[in-house]
Amino acid sequence: MSAIAQSALQLRDIHLPASPGLWPPAPGWWIVFAVSVALLTWGIAFAARKYHVHRRRQRIIADFGRLEQELASKRSPEVLARISALLRRIALTRYPRQQIAPLNGETWLKFLDASGGNGRFSTGPGSVLASGPYQRSTPIDLETADFGALVRDWINKNTKDLP
Numbered sequence: 288m289s290a291i292a293q294s295a296l297q298l299r300d301i302h303l304p305a306s307p308g309l310w311p312p313a314p315g316w317w318i319v320f321a322v323s324v325a326l327l328t329w330g331i332a333f334a335a336r337k338y339h340v341h342r343r344r345q346r347i348i349a350d351f352g353r354l355e356q357e358l359a360s361k362r363s364p365e366v367l368a369r370i371s372a373l374l375r376r377i378a379l380t381r382y383p384r385q386q387i388a389p390l391n392g393e394t395w396l397k398f399l400d401a402s403g404g405n406g407r408f409s410t411g412p413g414s415v416l417a418s419g420p421y422q423r424s425t426p427i428d429l430e431t432a433d434f435g436a437l438v439r440d441w442i443n444k445n446t447k448d449l450p
Contacts, residue, residue: 344446347377351442355435368420370438374399377445392417403444404437413437 312320350373358366378387378398390398396417399408407413412433 340449343449347373347442347446348439351438355438358435364420364422367416371395371416371420374416374438374441377442378402380449381445399441403441407437408441411437 351370354366354370354373358370375387375395382402387398393409396404396408396414399413399416400406404413408416412430415434
């Protein structure tokens with residue numbers, strides 16, 4: 288071959304293409320990213336909800352603890368009225384207002400039995416809630432430990448899944 292033909296046929300070795308860049312990512316990575324963001328958002332919202340429900344439940348239990356101590360020392364109708372009001376507030380968060388608002392006396396106790404009292408409000412230590420809050424200032428005769436356990440049990444059953 289002549290020198291002219293050789294210079295015209297200067298062949299170069301095989302060159303590999305440049306490696307692909309990191310940006311923009313492939314469509315599959317966009318899907319993984321979107322699903323990850325959605326799951327993370329849902330997880331944060333779920334955890335925040337659980338935290339708020341837990342805090343609310345702890346406040347309710349603490350409120351009842353204070354009322355229970357006050358009832359043990361005073362045994363006054365005012366404390367019973369505040370305990371009944373606490374139970375009513377809890378019931379209003381779980382059940383329709385039209386169902387809870389008109390209840391009083393025996394119907395209130397029957398509702399408490401049906402929603403977790405197992406008959407201990409109508410016939411047990413919880414029966415004091417029917418008339419106790421409406422007495423003048425006479426001391427109330429009740430076994431505080433049994434009454435406290437009954438109300439605490441009802442609160443625990445009705446605050447597990449607060450809205």
